[in-house]
Amino acid sequence: xxxxxxxxALTVRFGTFTAVDKAxxxxxxxxxFSFLGPSGCGKTTILRAIxxxxxxxxxxxxxxxxxxxxxxxxxxxxxLIFQSLALFPMMTVAENITYGLRVRGVSKAVRAKKAxxxxxxxxxxxxxxxxxxxxxxxxxxxxxxxRALAVEPQVLLLDEPLSALDLKLRQHMRNExxxxxxxxxxxxxxxxxxxxxxxTMSDRIAVMNAGRIEQVGDGRSVYTAPRTAFVAGFxxxxxxxxxxxxxxxxxxxxxxxxxxxxRGTNPLGLAPGxxxxxxxxxxALHIGGGENICEATTxxxxxxxxxxxxxxxxxxxxxxxxxLGGGETRAAPALGARVGLGxxxxxxxxxxxx
Amino acid sequence: MTSHTIRRAMVGLYLVLxxxxxxxxxxxMSITAFNTSPYPAIMPFEGFTLEWFRILFNDKDMxxxxxxxxxxxxxxxxxxxPCGLAGAxxxxxxxxxxxxxxxxxxxxxxxxxxxxxxxSTVIFWKDFTATTGASFLYDGIILASLGQSSFISAYCMLxxxxxxxRFDRALEEAGLDLGASNAQxxxxxxxxxxxxxxxxxxxxxxxxxxxxxxxxxFAILAEKTLTTVLAGRVRQGSTPAIxxxxxxxxxxxxxxxIIYELVKRREDARKAATMRRAQDAERLExxxx
Amino acid sequence: MLxxxxxxxxxxxxxxxxxxxxxxxxxxxxxxLIQGPTFFQRNGTAIGVFLLxxxxxxxxxxxxxxxxxxxxxxxxxxxxxSATGGPRDVYTLQNYHYFLFGSPTSSAxxxxxxxxxxxxxxxxxxxxxxxxxxxxxxxxxxxxxxxGAARVRFLLLLLITPYWVNxxxxxxxxxxxxxxSGILNKILLGSGVIADPIDFLGLDIGMYAGLGYAYLLLMxxxxxxxxxxxxxxxxxxxxxxxxxxWHIHLFVVMPFAKPGIASGCxxxxxxxxxxxxxxxxxxxxxxxxxxPIVYDRFYxxxxxxxxxxxxxxxxxxCVAFVMAVMRIGKLSLGEITR
Numbered sequence: 001x002x003x004x005x006x007x008x009a010l011t012v013r014f015g016t017f018t019a020v021d022k023a024x025x026x027x028x029x030x031x032x033f034s035f036l037g038p039s040g041c042g043k044t045t046i047l048r049a050i051x052x053x054x055x056x057x058x059x060x061x062x063x064x065x066x067x068x069x070x071x072x073x074x075x076x077x078x079x080l081i082f083q084s085l086a087l088f089p090m091m092t093v094a095e096n097i098t099y100g101l102r103v104r105g106v107s108k109a110v111r112a113k114k115a116x117x118x119x120x121x122x123x124x125x126x127x128x129x130x131x132x133x134x135x136x137x138x139x140x141x142x143x144x145x146x147r148a149l150a151v152e153p154q155v156l157l158l159d160e161p162l163s164a165l166d167l168k169l170r171q172h173m174r175n176e177x178x179x180x181x182x183x184x185x186x187x188x189x190x191x192x193x194x195x196x197x198x199x200t201m202s203d204r205i206a207v208m209n210a211g212r213i214e215q216v217g218d219g220r221s222v223y224t225a226p227r228t229a230f231v232a233g234f235x236x237x238x239x240x241x242x243x244x245x246x247x248x249x250x251x252x253x254x255x256x257x258x259x260x261x262x263r264g265t266n267p268l269g270l271a272p273g274x275x276x277x278x279x280x281x282x283x284a285l286h287i288g289g290g291e292n293i294c295e296a297t298t299x300x301x302x303x304x305x306x307x308x309x310x311x312x313x314x315x316x317x318x319x320x321x322x323x324l325g326g327g328e329t330r331a332a333p334a335l336g337a338r339v340g341l342g343x344x345x346x347x348x349x350x351x352x353x354x
Numbered sequence: 355m356t357s358h359t360i361r362r363a364m365v366g367l368y369l370v371l372x373x374x375x376x377x378x379x380x381x382x383m384s385i386t387a388f389n390t391s392p393y394p395a396i397m398p399f400e401g402f403t404l405e406w407f408r409i410l411f412n413d414k415d416m417x418x419x420x421x422x423x424x425x426x427x428x429x430x431x432x433x434x435x436p437c438g439l440a441g442a443x444x445x446x447x448x449x450x451x452x453x454x455x456x457x458x459x460x461x462x463x464x465x466x467x468x469x470x471x472x473x474s475t476v477i478f479w480k481d482f483t484a485t486t487g488a489s490f491l492y493d494g495i496i497l498a499s500l501g502q503s504s505f506i507s508a509y510c511m512l513x514x515x516x517x518x519x520r521f522d523r524a525l526e527e528a529g530l531d532l533g534a535s536n537a538q539x540x541x542x543x544x545x546x547x548x549x550x551x552x553x554x555x556x557x558x559x560x561x562x563x564x565x566x567x568x569x570x571x572f573a574i575l576a577e578k579t580l581t582t583v584l585a586g587r588v589r590q591g592s593t594p595a596i597x598x599x600x601x602x603x604x605x606x607x608x609x610x611x612i613i614y615e616l617v618k619r620r621e622d623a624r625k626a627a628t629m630r631r632a633q634d635a636e637r638l639e640x641x642x643x
Numbered sequence: 644m645l646x647x648x649x650x651x652x653x654x655x656x657x658x659x660x661x662x663x664x665x666x667x668x669x670x671x672x673x674x675x676l677i678q679g680p681t682f683f684q685r686n687g688t689a690i691g692v693f694l695l696x697x698x699x700x701x702x703x704x705x706x707x708x709x710x711x712x713x714x715x716x717x718x719x720x721x722x723x724x725s726a727t728g729g730p731r732d733v734y735t736l737q738n739y740h741y742f743l744f745g746s747p748t749s750s751a752x753x754x755x756x757x758x759x760x761x762x763x764x765x766x767x768x769x770x771x772x773x774x775x776x777x778x779x780x781x782x783x784x785x786x787x788x789x790x791g792a793a794r795v796r797f798l799l800l801l802l803i804t805p806y807w808v809n810x811x812x813x814x815x816x817x818x819x820x821x822x823x824s825g826i827l828n829k830i831l832l833g834s835g836v837i838a839d840p841i842d843f844l845g846l847d848i849g850m851y852a853g854l855g856y857a858y859l860l861l862m863x864x865x866x867x868x869x870x871x872x873x874x875x876x877x878x879x880x881x882x883x884x885x886x887x888x889w890h891i892h893l894f895v896v897m898p899f900a901k902p903g904i905a906s907g908c909x910x911x912x913x914x915x916x917x918x919x920x921x922x923x924x925x926x927x928x929x930x931x932x933x934x935p936i937v938y939d940r941f942y943x944x945x946x947x948x949x950x951x952x953x954x955x956x957x958x959x960x961c962v963a964f965v966m967a968v969m970r971i972g973k974l975s976l977g978e979i980t981r
Binding site for chain 2: 650664665667668682685686687689690693694697698700701702704705706707708709710712713716778781782785789800801802803804805807808809810811812813814815816817818819820822824825826829856859909910913914916917918919920923924934937938941947950951954957958961965976977
């Protein structure tokens with residue numbers, strides 16, 4: 001069984017500090033949904049409010065259409081995977097996994113069967129009798145997942161569970177988490193500050209900053225069509241050029257920057273005279289010509305095989321980053337070389353400054 | 355001789371002197387327990403005897419006192435461990451402005467002389483039991499237990515506090531999240547986590563109670579414990595039977611210490627093995643990904 | 644003022660204070676200054692009730708009320724039970740007056756014996772405390788910074804063991820050594836150093852040796868814990884900079900170990916000044932120590948109000964000592980009692 005989760009103007013205040021400010025969105029049944037944002041943006045607070053450890057100051061949380069107000073953490077159809085995993089050190093792996101069933105009064109025989117089933121699901125087969133302290137980081141991760149799934153939650157909440165693992169294992173676990181989610185088919189709500197995790201795993205992402213939800217969308221739209229300067233800057237690398245809108249027509253705008261006038265898409269319909277920032281992805285900047293052109297001096301060239309990062313300084317003193325891929329890498333400029341850069345207007349986004 | 359060897363020799367000399375001061379008196383007293391001389395002495399060593407132990411074990415007052423001491427010890431464990439646990443658990447929850455005041459109150463018995471605790475216990479309970487009509491509580495065994503519990507609970511609280519400090523609150527939340535009630539979280543997660551602390555608190559409470567004199571001598575009223583009987587005997591005069599008691603206590607203590615050490619070693623070995631297995635698992639995992 | 648009003652007032656006091664804090668906390672929660680689950684939401688009803696009842700019983704009935712009753716009694720006259728609550732049962736300072744000036748019928752101007760015993764106790768306790776510190780600091784430092792792990796464990800076991808032999812037996816061990824027919828006199832007589840036995844106990848030498856011995860271990864442990872946390876690199880750095888050894892101890896190790904020093908000194912002072920066993924077992928008939936006098940007020944003179952007054956005086960002294968240590972070391976209570 002799975003359920004949808006609805007946040008309705010959810011607000012959480014601690015004293016005078018507002019941790020979450022009027023967050024509203026609907027997470028669909030069986031969706032893999034991520035909250036992405038820097039630490040302190042309120043994403044963990046939202047998760048703890050959904051799981052029932054924090055009472056909202058205002059607004060409502062509905063799971064499967066039912067208002068959760070007044071329902072304790074132990075009565076909600078959710079299960080939480082903690083950042084520290086919070087495995088019980090005094091219990092074996094199997095006891096950990098079936099703890100939720102034990103407190104529901106499920107018989108020992110049924111528990112043992114369920115433990116085997118879940119251990120197989122997370123590929124821990126014969127490890128049920130071990131103590132938690134004997135496991136590796138990845139194995140603990142799996143135990144935490146199995147323990148949460150054992151109570152058959154309608155919604156699984158994950159609080160940066162991969163942050164303690166090293167890079168290689170983290171990438172491996174991403175695929176595995178996604179596979180488990182497809183298999184069990186319930187709603188996953190995932191908290192992370194790592195955009196790579198959010199982009200690779202999620203059906204949809206909510207980008208958060210300072211207690212507010214900045215943008216909700218699938219990975220592609222959040223990356224290619226940011227709607228706020230924060231999202232443009234936080235999700236992936238971006239070159240930002242500040243200026244003022246001088247012309248706006250047909251969904252495009254011209255921004256007067258210290259490097260000259262540049263044209264880009266104008267998704268929010270900024271009017272002439274408005275302060276604006278024009279964002280261009282490093283991979284959208286090309287050496288040589290283009291619709292928008294400027295010049296800069298090469299300060300850094302980092303060759304990575306399939307990719308080359310080129311750092312440049314403009315005459316106005318700002319820094320630009322260019323990412324050369326495929327055949328372009330052969331055309332990488334020498335250090336100190338003066339190069340002309342260009343980009344297509346369709347690849348640039350004009351947004352109000354954050 | 356270099357200055358280094360001089361320093362080493364001085365440290366060695368100091369250690370020898372320190373431990374001579376620590377153990378010398380106890381060793382000398384222990385030897386007197388086996389001397390036939392009717393007055394505790396080591397020289398002249400008139401002859402080896404176990405007579406003083408026979409006298410000691412047939413001393414009726416001592417036996418009654420021991421009996422009472424054990425009773426009080428058990429009562430003190432039963433009062434102090436729960437009180438200390440509750441005191442420690444409340445420390446993190448008590449209203450923030452009242453916390454230092456609360457701490458001051460519950461830790462004050464540690465810094466109060468034992469005689470004062472004994473005196474105040476008798477004064478309060480004498481009046482309290484008389485007014486409330488519960489005069490059956492005005493009993494030496496009960497008063498001594500209550501008086502000792504006043505400061506032994508604080509010892510227990512300090513033990514629980516230091517263990518709780520390392521407790522990951524997320525464990526409690528994980529229990530709740532999986533559907534456990536507060537009581538289930540308490541019994542399934544907190545209590546097992548605190549098990550070592552329960553053990554040390556209970557042992558410390560019992561031993562502190564057993565050897566206590568200052569508080570007990572006031573609170574015991576007409577009853578007697580091993581220490582009060584002993585104090586009476588010592589005041590009457592010196593006899594090697596008292597030394598024999600010391601030898602018995604020392605023997606029990608040393609045996610206890612050795613058992614504790616063995617248990618601890620086994621535990622350490624187990625922990626090291628667990629850690630090794632976790633490292634092996636980690637290595638296997640790195641190889642697999 | 645009639646003393647019959649005292650008890651209801653004293654009993655109500657802790658409950659009123661607790662209720663006051665509870666009321667303020669509720670107000671702040673209503674105003675949104677306190678967040679999170681309430682006490683009973685967090686603990687559940689059963690555990691919540693257990694916590695409150697256990698702490699209430701301990702803090703109120705075992706700690707606060709006995710102390711308050713003792714203080715209250717110290718301001719009352721000694722009366723036969725029939726006169727208690729009667730017109731003669733009024734608050735008075737006569738018990739404290741007695742401590743200073745003795746019985747109204749005595750001719751002496753001051754209660755010299757008791758006052759002298761009191762100050763001697765304080766002075767001797769301070770001396771014992773300092774002596775213990777000097778004796779224990781080296782071993783604490785040795786264990787914490789010099790010795791290897793296995794040796795430290797062995798030394799700790801050695802240190803703990805004598806502590807479980809009770810105070811009276813430890814004092815008795817010193818009597819075996821110091822009494823007129825004791826081991827020390829036998830040795831001195833036998834070797835011809837002296838012709839007649841020396842009355843070590845009458846000279847209070849036995850008592851001071853026993854007092855110094857009794858609480859040695861309560862000095863070692865806090866010192867050891869504090870010095871152990873000092874990173875070895877700090878000492879090495881100081882040595883590297885050419886600091887002489889005494890300078891390192893005085894200006895590097897001791898300031899760092901301040902909470903441990905304060906903790907050890909407080910415990911030893913409190914226990915020594917309140918010691919009963921060593922003075923009773925080792926004191927001669929003319930020995931002066933304050934606690935046996937307090938004991939006698941209760942169980943020889945049967946003058947409980949007076950005994951309470953004496954106990955309160957001792958308690959105030961200990962409080963003053965703790966506060967002085969906190970002030971000198973700029974420490975909080977939590978740092979002293981870990």
